[in-house]
Amino acid sequence: ADAAAMRAAEERQGQLTKPRGSLGVLEELGTRLAGMYAVCPPPMPEPVAIAVFAGDHGVHAQGVSPWPQEVTTQMVGNFLAGGAVINALGRQVGAEVTVVDVGVAGDVPDAPGLLARKVARGTADMTQGPAMTPEQVQQALEVGIDAARDLVAQGNRLLVTGDMGIANTTASAALTSAFTGLDVEQVTGRGTGIDDAMLAHKVGVIRRALVVNAVDAADPVAALAAVGGLEHAAVAGFLLGSAALRTPVVLDGVIACSAALVARAIAPDAAGYWVAGHRSVEPGASAALDHLGLTPLVDLDLRLGEGSGAALSVPLVQSAARVLREVATFDSAGVTDKA
Amino acid sequence: ADAAAMRAAEERQGQLTKPRGSLGVLEELGTRLAGMYAVCPPPMPEPVAIAVFAGDHGVHAQGVSPWPQEVTTQMVGNFLAGGAVINALGRQVGAEVTVVDVGVAGDVPDAPGLLARKVARGTADMTQGPAMTPEQVQQALEVGIDAARDLVAQGNRLLVTGDMGIANTTASAALTSAFTGLDVEQVTGRGTGIDDAMLAHKVGVIRRALVVNAVDAADPVAALAAVGGLEHAAVAGFLLGSAALRTPVVLDGVIACSAALVARAIAPDAAGYWVAGHRSVEPGASAALDHLGLTPLVDLDLRLGEGSGAALSVPLVQSAARVLREVATFDSAGVTDKA
Structure with a gap:
């Protein structure tokens, strides 16, 4: 800056x-x-582009979400049809929504607004070993960097992160624990709304994954490979790419905030280009924002993802410039x- | 509702x-x-109209603000020229700004966007007796009711309160203490930014006014006459008029919140049509919101007034409907x- x-x-x-x-x-x-x-x-921070990075998670097999995995693919279809919350909020703030398939398990038919950049059909189960290979992480990072480059080349002056991926708050909590040093319990939330029993189980699953992979925040790319998701890697790349192009980017909730911890560990100065869109209900999001030293603009008890909280904050960002x-x-x- | x-x-x-x-x-x-x-x-809650009610205050003579009284008139000129924060934020959210001179001490030259409805050239000094006569309160309430009626008749589906008046946080604190039952010290803030000495003096002035006038919340119109402002009365009328026309209205900060306490005491059901735009830094605003049972949408340490916090929340209101x-x-x- x-x-x-x-x-x-x-x-x-x-x-x-x-x-x-x-x-x-x-x-x-x-x-x-x-x-x-x-x-x-x-x-004026406009035009505005929202990039929704979608991926699936091998750790879903451990029973960390009440939603079936195919909902990721179904919701990607919903985004492309314009029927999801992020589409409505994008229209509200005059932002275009681009959906990036960086790792959805199912087939996503081509459609306007889709960037087909599938690196794998979901990650591997992090409780059994690394979620991604080093090559996959590298490819997913590049998907995010390329998306930022293309959207800025198209004239956008403000970028917004979005995400979709059933079980992706599990990967976020693992990353956030690793990069903040906080205990897993302090950074693990109910995601889309799980009960106490499933929350306790989710905490145990994340603890196991961190031990099995001997995660070390000093090697951020390896940590991302171990317990991250393909969309987390792509968002991290998107944040790095935006910063390199000196274009502000608004962080959504817990997925973006955990990816931001990784991205900052890779390139500390990049954080100067990030704006915290909102404070998610997820405890890991607040922990990450504190760690990043960012003040969120909106705090409305949201826990949806997709980029919804960040999209809501866009008029506030524009007001600050105006x-x-x-x-x-x-x-x-x-x-x-x-x- | x-x-x-x-x-x-x-x-x-x-x-x-x-x-x-x-x-x-x-x-x-x-x-x-x-x-x-x-x-x-x-x-969709659109089109949107912002009504900025402006008035002056006899209690300014007691030294409760570091700003000269003529700033009220000067800022009204700034609003009409489109140069104030509320104009910029109105443009951001696509809302038209109407300025209502309900009690500015100085002369306001006619201009597009001005409703010239001066009831008096400022209120009387509340430490010496009632700030307004019963006739003045009635007229100012009607100015607000009429403004709501006209803006709704023009097709607006969402109204926003705004205000301008040097020393008007003093009247707000007096009203808020009277209607919440909280001590003056708990509801008096630094307004546009006063130091500790002036804050202590301001609290003493308000205490004196409440005693001199024997303010009783059981008679809301008399309480308004005793320690209110012309813009507070007009905002109260605006809130009542909007509710009668079943049109939602977004409350700005401490001026609107104190006027809302008066309006709810007059007509409790009207509160069903009010949305809390933001949480102002002023302690009286939070006290009033708690009392009204309203959750603010934006909380960004604002203390400007003019309708600025409410205007910022307009896209959030629209998003909820969308x-x-x-x-x-x-x-x-x-x-x-x-x-």
């Missing part, structure tokens, strides 16, 4: 016709956006400043 | 292709909107429901 543009934005915040600091988090975000775009005022662009100064408006 | 439409919305929330309850606060809001519009799914309108059901999308 550009320090001179951030200084200029901070100075400008104090000249606008409002009490200094009265827009709270929005002022900090506006200043960060100036830094990311390296110009003050920042451009204030710096459009609000008059005390001087220009002839308003008397505070005594 | 319509109970049958709310039941239908609740049932529909459970059929949409998402885990039940996974949209948290947004689901409750969608169901409430169905009740307000008396139909499921609810219509989900009920546009998301496919498990049946229609061919997605398998949870086991």
Whole structure:
């Protein structure tokens, strides 16, 4: 991020016709956006593209979700037909939705809006060994990097992460425990809504996977291979690719936040381009946000995924930039400043 | 609000292709909107109109704000020129801004977007007696009722409260203390940003006003006359008028929340049509929201007023309705429901 543009934005915040600091988090975000775009005022963060990375998980076989695995493929069909929550929210905020099949187990018929980049038909079961091979991780990272590159090349100035994958909160919790150092129990949640018994079982499954694979956060790509998902790897690549192109990207919930921990371990400076869209109900999301030092914009008890919480925050991100662009100064408006 | 439409919305929330309850606060809001519009799914809450009620305060003479009183008039000029934060945020969410001069001390030249409805050139000093006469309160309430009626007649389906008035957080704190029963100290904040000494002085001024006027919440109109502001009365009328026309209205911060306490004391059922836009930094706003039983949508440490926090929440309100309108059901999308 550009320090001179951030200084200029901070100075400008104090000249606008409002009490200094009265827009709270929005002022900090506006200043960060100036830094990311390296110009003050920042451009409007639009057009906006949402990339929903979909994959399946071998650990589903361990009974960590009440949903059948084929729901991943079915929901991808729903996204492509425009019928899911993320499609409705995308329309609300004027963002295009791209669905990236990076690892769905079932067949996904070609359709407008689909990027067919299947690396594997789901991961292997992390309780039996690594979820992915090193080659698969590398390919999935590149799928995300390429998606960011293509969306930025198409003119998008704000990217949004989304995800779909039955059992993918299990992989997120494993990654979040590994990268924050917190106990598995502290970062494992109910995902789409599991009961106490299944939650206790899920915690046990994750503990086993971390031991079986001897996961070590000091080697982030190996950790990702061990207990991550193909969509986690792709989101991590997407976050790295966006940052390399100096394009802000809004993180959705627990999947994106866990992928962000991996991405930051690979390239710490990339985090300067990430905005926390919302605070998910999942405890791992809050743990990861604390670790990343990011303040979420929306906190509405969401636990859906797909990019829904991030999409909801898009108008707030745009508002932060718009204030710096459009609000008059005390001087220009002839308003008397505070005594 | 319509109970049958709310039941239908609740049932529909459970059929949409998402885990039940996974949209948290947004689901409750969608169901409430169905009740307000008396139909499921609810219509899109658009077009949107923001009404900024402006007035001055005799209590300014007691030194409760570091800003000179003429800033109210100057900021009204800024609103009409399109240069204030509320103008920028209105453009962001596609909402028109109407400025209502219900009691500005200075002269406001006619301009497009201005409703000239001056009841008085500011209130009287509440530490010396009632801020308003009974006739002035009645007139200001009617200004708000009329504004709601006109904006709904123009086709608007969602209204947003805004306010401007140097020293108006003093009146809000007095009203909030009276209607919640909380001590003045618990509901008085720093407004646009005052120091500890001025805050202590402000608390003393409010205590004095409540005693001098023997304020009694059992007579809400008299309480409003005693320690309210012309814009508080107009916002209360606006809230009552919107509810009578079954049109949802988004509350901004501490001014709107204190006016809502008065309006609910006058007509308890009206509160069913109010949505809490955001949680202001002002302690009185949170106290009032608790008392009203409303959950704010945005919490970004804002303390600007003008309607800014409410405007930011408009896309969230629209998203809640849009989900009920546009998301496919498990049946229609061919997605398998949870086991």
